[in-house]
Amino acid sequence: MEKIDIRHMRVLLHLVREKNVSRVAERLDISQQAVSNYLKRMREVFPNELFLRQSAGLQPTDYAYDLAAKFEKIVEEVDGIFNSFPFDPATSKYVFRVIANEYAQLSIIPSLSLLMRESASGVKLEVIDFNPDQHAKTLAQGEADLVIGFSDYVDAGLIRNTLRRDHYCCVARQGSPLPRQIKALADVSFHPHVDFASGVGNLWEPSG
Known part of the structure; x- marks a missing residue:
C-alpha cells in the first residue's frame, strides 16, 4: 500500500x-x-x-x-x-518553502515577499532553486510547499494553476530605424539583443 x-x-x-x-x-x-x-x-x-x-x-x-x-x-x-487548523496570516509563524526557477525568483517572488511583509509579517519565506529532476520528490517528502516554474518543466502529475501569462514586445525610440528593419522575428538576429531561454536553466543570454 x-x-x-x-x-x-x-x-x-x-x-x-x-x-x-x-x-x-x-x-x-x-x-x-x-x-x-x-x-x-x-x-x-x-x-x-x-x-x-x-x-x-x-x-x-x-x-x-x-x-x-x-x-x-x-x-x-x-x-x-x-x-480544523485554519491559516491566519496575521499571527502565523510558518516557514513557507517555495521551489522557484530563476524567472519566478526575479518576477514573482519579490512581489510575494512584499505582500507577506504587509499582511503576514511573522511568516518566513525560503526559496529553493528549481530542479527538474527533484522538485516533485521534494514536494512529496514535505520539504517544500509550492513549485513556481514553467509548466513544460513541472512534473505532469502535480496539480497546477496558471499564475500568469507573459508576452514580449519590442520598444524603440521615436525616429529609430528598427521598426523598418525588423519585419519578422528572424530579423532580430541581425541586431544586438537579449534572448530569454524558457528552458530548465531559465537564463538571460546575450546575443549579437
Whole structure:
C-alpha cells in the first residue's frame, strides 16, 4: 500500500464520478498522461479490475465503487485535519518553502515577499532553486510547499494553476530605424539583443 498516496485516491474518486480521463485531467489541472499513470499504478496494486473501457469513456466496476467509498472517507479525514487548523496570516509563524526557477525568483517572488511583509509579517519565506529532476520528490517528502516554474518543466502529475501569462514586445525610440528593419522575428538576429531561454536553466543570454 505504500505505492498508493492521497493523490491516487483523489484521482480514483474523480474517475469514478467523471468516467472520463480528459475531464479528470482538466478538473485536477494535470495532464491526461498523469491521470493514466495514476490509474496504471492502481491497477498494478489492486487485485481486481477498476474500470472497463467503453465508447463513451470508462465504466467503474463494483470493486472500484467499493474502493471509492473507502477512499472518500480517508480523503475527508485528511482534508478535515487541515480544515480544523485554519491559516491566519496575521499571527502565523510558518516557514513557507517555495521551489522557484530563476524567472519566478526575479518576477514573482519579490512581489510575494512584499505582500507577506504587509499582511503576514511573522511568516518566513525560503526559496529553493528549481530542479527538474527533484522538485516533485521534494514536494512529496514535505520539504517544500509550492513549485513556481514553467509548466513544460513541472512534473505532469502535480496539480497546477496558471499564475500568469507573459508576452514580449519590442520598444524603440521615436525616429529609430528598427521598426523598418525588423519585419519578422528572424530579423532580430541581425541586431544586438537579449534572448530569454524558457528552458530548465531559465537564463538571460546575450546575443549579437
